Amino acid sequence: AQTVTQSQPEMSVQEAETVTLSCTYDTSESDYYLFWYKQPPSRQMILVIRQEAYKQQNATENRFSVNFQKAAKSFSLKISDSQLGDAAMYFCACVSNSGYALNFGKGTSLLVTP
Amino acid sequence: NAGVTQTPKFRVLKTGQSMTLLCAQDMNHEYMYWYRQDPGMGLRLIHYSVGEGTTAKGEVPDGYNVSRLKKQNFLLGLESAAPSQTSVYFCASSFGPGLTFGSGTRLTVV
Numbered sequence: 156a157q158t159v160t161q162s163q164p165e166m167s168v169q170e171a172e173t174v175t176l177s178c179t180y181d182t183s184e185s186d187y188y189l190f191w192y193k194q195p196p197s198r199q200m201i202l203v204i205r206q207e208a209y210k211q212q213n214a215t216e217n218r219f220s221v222n223f224q225k226a227a228k229s230f231s232l233k234i235s236d237s238q239l240g241d242a243a244m245y246f247c248a249c250v251s252n253s254g255y256a257l258n259f260g261k262g263t264s265l266l267v268t269p
Numbered sequence: 270n271a272g273v274t275q276t277p278k279f280r281v282l283k284t285g286q287s288m289t290l291l292c293a294q295d296m297n298h299e300y301m302y303w304y305r306q307d308p309g310m311g312l313r314l315i316h317y318s319v320g321e322g323t324t325a326k327g328e329v330p331d332g333y334n335v336s337r338l339k340k341q342n343f344l345l346g347l348e349s350a351a352p353s354q355t356s357v358y359f360c361a362s363s364f365g366p367g368l369t370f371g372s373g374t375r376l377t378v379v
Binding site: 159197202252257258259 | 300302304309310311312313314317319327357359361363366367368370372373
């Protein structure tokens with residue numbers, strides 16, 4: 156089983172600035188996947204970015220990128236050029252390659268100010 | 270493609286009443302899941318299924334039952350609702366790593 160910790164319950168960023176959301180995880184597996192999901196006020200869970208643990212290269216999706224530090228079991232999300240539409244709850248999650256369900260952190264609420 | 274569809278979207282129950290939440294997916298996914306989301310708790314797994322006719326317990330299964338009689342449907346039942354089951358319930362499905370979520374059901378037990 157994996158445990159996922161998000162130590163920042165709330166974060167705030169100004170529009171156009173950059174913000175980094177932290178996530179650490181614990182797993183005994185050698186092969187696993189990491190995810191960031193976004194949940195806007197609409198409640199819909201939206202996949203932001205995915206990282207395979209065997210890949211050394213950090214995943215990027217447009218303005219979203221991760222800093223994956225496997226030895227430190229850290230998986231932070233960087234949002235560049237923040238937009239008002241980025242305001243949401245962000246959840247970090249982990250699943251082993253042999254598992255099924257994702258294990259989620261408790262989430263970070265991101266506020267974007269004009 | 271509709272993806273993952275949950276019904277109903279909102280429901281209010283009285284303590285002791287029963288109800289069933291329906292989840293349907295049209296992506297031919299093998300795996301399906303039920304999570305609950307509570308403030309400050311993230312998403313916690315209730316039950317899951319790795320194929321038609323199979324179910325398994327997750328992290329918080331007490332007070333819930335599930336059935337997967339057809340591959341595309343995954344039902345979550347509350348036999349005797351309690352205020353502690355007030356939550357937002359999410360269904361999800363997957364074929365490999367990564368989940369596709371439904372839009373959630375907000376359930377209030379009074």
